[in-house]
Amino acid sequence: MLSVRDVSMTYQKGKKEALKNINLEIAEGEFTALLGQNGAGKSTLINILAGNVKKTQGSVSIGGYDLDKKELETKKIIGIVPQDTGYDFVFTVDEALKKQSGYFGIKNNKAYIDEVLEALYLTEKRSARIRDLSGGMRRRFLIAKALVHKPKILILDEPTAGVDIEMRHTLYDFLVKLHQSGTTIILTTHYIEEAEKLCKRIVIIDGGKIIADEPKEELMDAFSRESIIEVHFDQALNLADFDFLSDYHPHIEDKTRLQLKASKKDLSKVFRQLSEKNLEFTNLVVERPKLEDIYLNIIKH
Amino acid sequence: MKSRVFYNRVGFATLLNKEIHRFMKVPVQTVLAPLISNILYMLIFGGMLQTREVGIDGISYLNFLVPGLATMGAIFAAFQNPAFSMISQKFQNTIQDLNSYPISLAEKILAFVFGGMFRGVLVGILTYVATIFFVGYEVAYPIFFVLSLTATSFVFASVGLIAGLVLDNFEKMNFALAIIITPLTYLGGVFFEVSKLPGFLANLIYLNPIFPLVNVSRYAYIGVCEGNIVIHVLLTMGLLISSFLIAAYIFKKGVGIKIV
Numbered sequence: 074m075l076s077v078r079d080v081s082m083t084y085q086k087g088k089k090e091a092l093k094n095i096n097l098e099i100a101e102g103e104f105t106a107l108l109g110q111n112g113a114g115k116s117t118l119i120n121i122l123a124g125n126v127k128k129t130q131g132s133v134s135i136g137g138y139d140l141d142k143k144e145l146e147t148k149k150i151i152g153i154v155p156q157d158t159g160y161d162f163v164f165t166v167d168e169a170l171k172k173q174s175g176y177f178g179i180k181n182n183k184a185y186i187d188e189v190l191e192a193l194y195l196t197e198k199r200s201a202r203i204r205d206l207s208g209g210m211r212r213r214f215l216i217a218k219a220l221v222h223k224p225k226i227l228i229l230d231e232p233t234a235g236v237d238i239e240m241r242h243t244l245y246d247f248l249v250k251l252h253q254s255g256t257t258i259i260l261t262t263h264y265i266e267e268a269e270k271l272c273k274r275i276v277i278i279d280g281g282k283i284i285a286d287e288p289k290e291e292l293m294d295a296f297s298r299e300s301i302i303e304v305h306f307d308q309a310l311n312l313a314d315f316d317f318l319s320d321y322h323p324h325i326e327d328k329t330r331l332q333l334k335a336s337k338k339d340l341s342k343v344f345r346q347l348s349e350k351n352l353e354f355t356n357l358v359v360e361r362p363k364l365e366d367i368y369l370n371i372i373k374h
Numbered sequence: 375m376k377s378r379v380f381y382n383r384v385g386f387a388t389l390l391n392k393e394i395h396r397f398m399k400v401p402v403q404t405v406l407a408p409l410i411s412n413i414l415y416m417l418i419f420g421g422m423l424q425t426r427e428v429g430i431d432g433i434s435y436l437n438f439l440v441p442g443l444a445t446m447g448a449i450f451a452a453f454q455n456p457a458f459s460m461i462s463q464k465f466q467n468t469i470q471d472l473n474s475y476p477i478s479l480a481e482k483i484l485a486f487v488f489g490g491m492f493r494g495v496l497v498g499i500l501t502y503v504a505t506i507f508f509v510g511y512e513v514a515y516p517i518f519f520v521l522s523l524t525a526t527s528f529v530f531a532s533v534g535l536i537a538g539l540v541l542d543n544f545e546k547m548n549f550a551l552a553i554i555i556t557p558l559t560y561l562g563g564v565f566f567e568v569s570k571l572p573g574f575l576a577n578l579i580y581l582n583p584i585f586p587l588v589n590v591s592r593y594a595y596i597g598v599c600e601g602n603i604v605i606h607v608l609l610t611m612g613l614l615i616s617s618f619l620i621a622a623y624i625f626k627k628g629v630g631i632k633i634v
Contacts, residue, residue, distance in 0.1 A: 161466060
């Protein structure tokens with residue numbers, strides 16, 4: 074569905090090499106997270122796909138069309154939700170969506186616009202000017218705008234930045250449904266739990282290079298050899314008292330919680346050692362590392 | 375197979391419609407205000423100077439003034455429409471939306487230029503309509519008059535598009551309007567006969583691109599103009615083609631639209 078081959082990009086301003094030989098293949102129906110720090114190259118890659126930035130090297134194919142040779146055909150296949158919530162001062166939600174449909178060659182799109190507005194809880198605001206919408210509503214409007222031409226690929230560049238938690242979950246539900254209906258989705262976000270919850274594949278960009286590209290479960294399994302064991306006590310702890318667990322990197326959190334890291338095969342050993350000491354703990358939690366921990370681990374290395 | 379030049383007819387029509395819809399939403403600012411200015415020029419200059427020896431011999435000054443004012447109105451309106459549109463899209467951070475539409479380069483450029491041209495012709499014709507009260511409705515060559523306003527508007531819509539692409543804020547746009555377009559217009563023969571200018575200024579005016587545009591419109595309106603009408607028409611066509619090609623080149627380069 075989307076193929077990025079040996080793509081490099083150097084900005085004229087400052088001669089900054091934003092992307093270095095990026096290779097990425099995304100199949101139809103995938104839900105992929107594109108993660109990376111600010112300036113890692115995520116937005117540059119998205120801007121190349123959107124036609125806002127000209128790559129300096131490599132090739133891109135969208136839906137089987139070469140971006141350089143059949144650019145206009147590729148536009149019909151993708152919908153972009155930009156990071157920036159820029160909006161037109163003059164038009165209402167309804168007017169803007171009708172015009173957006175027109176730009177994509179669709180004349181009578183009322184029924185689908187109604188459907189999208191309803192799914193995004195914007196029906197009541199259809200006559201409101203975009204400038205009068207709240208930040209969260211404007212984000213949803215941008216998603217609606219990117220969807221009016223029924224793109225096969227939806228690219229969302231930090232769609233939930235600045236959106237309250239309730240609305241964020243509403244958007245998650247919407248994206249899950251959209252994905253289930255067959256849309257290929259690429260999501261960039263700074264909320265790693267968002268990627269963990271929604272995406273099936275994780276791509277991490279750092280310094281203009283892809284440093285990880287795995288199905289989410291495989292990535293998490295690969296980094297889940299060590300579990301985090303958290304032992305809760307009802308009194309303040311002294312790290313020196315846990316020297317007998319030094320093989321498991323003991324660490325005290327909030328004075329009363331002992332954290333240990335142990336591989337799956339060592340878990341029973343840890344429990345045995347804790348029992349032998351007759352320690353009075355109030356709770357014990359074994360956690361698999363979160364995607365956020367894995368992400369930080371990969372970025373640091 | 376679809377043509378690469380004209381690829382998306384509905385998309386082109388929508389973009390053009392947006393350019394027209396945008397200024398029609400604020401008609402007081404975009405149509406009425408320049409019209410009132412032109413009527414005031416008519417009242418003040420026409421009233422004060424109608425008995426003096428200005429204008430072309432045998433033609434009343436008010437009649438001399440009407441095509442100049444209509445052309446001036448068309449120039450400002452046609453320039454401002456695409457220039458304001460592009461700069462406001464930059465200001466609103468929506469300019470890059472243009473890159474995401476499956477609309478060909480030619481269609482995009484023509485939509486912006488035709489939008490400005492429509493506004494220019496509208497203001498030009500309304501100026502003429504408003505002056506009927508002062509000078510009557512006679513026009514020597516009515517179709518040629520509309521065509522001359524159309525050509526003038528096309529030229530300045532292209533210039534406005536260039537300004538909108540190259541400039542990044544309203545301050546710079548207003549500066550270009552005040553420092554370049556307005557003086558050229560005032561000195562382009564809108565208000566006076568060029569032969570009345572002293573010495574080198576009379577020759578210098580032939581370098582002013584607005585001079586042939588005013589003269590073509592004046593010829594169409596009153597049937598006479600300064601200099602040779604054929605040369606003015608040829609110069610107008612040259613301006614029309616060159617301004618459009620420059621706008622197309624800058625647009626294609628992605629100046630102001632793409633991140634480089």
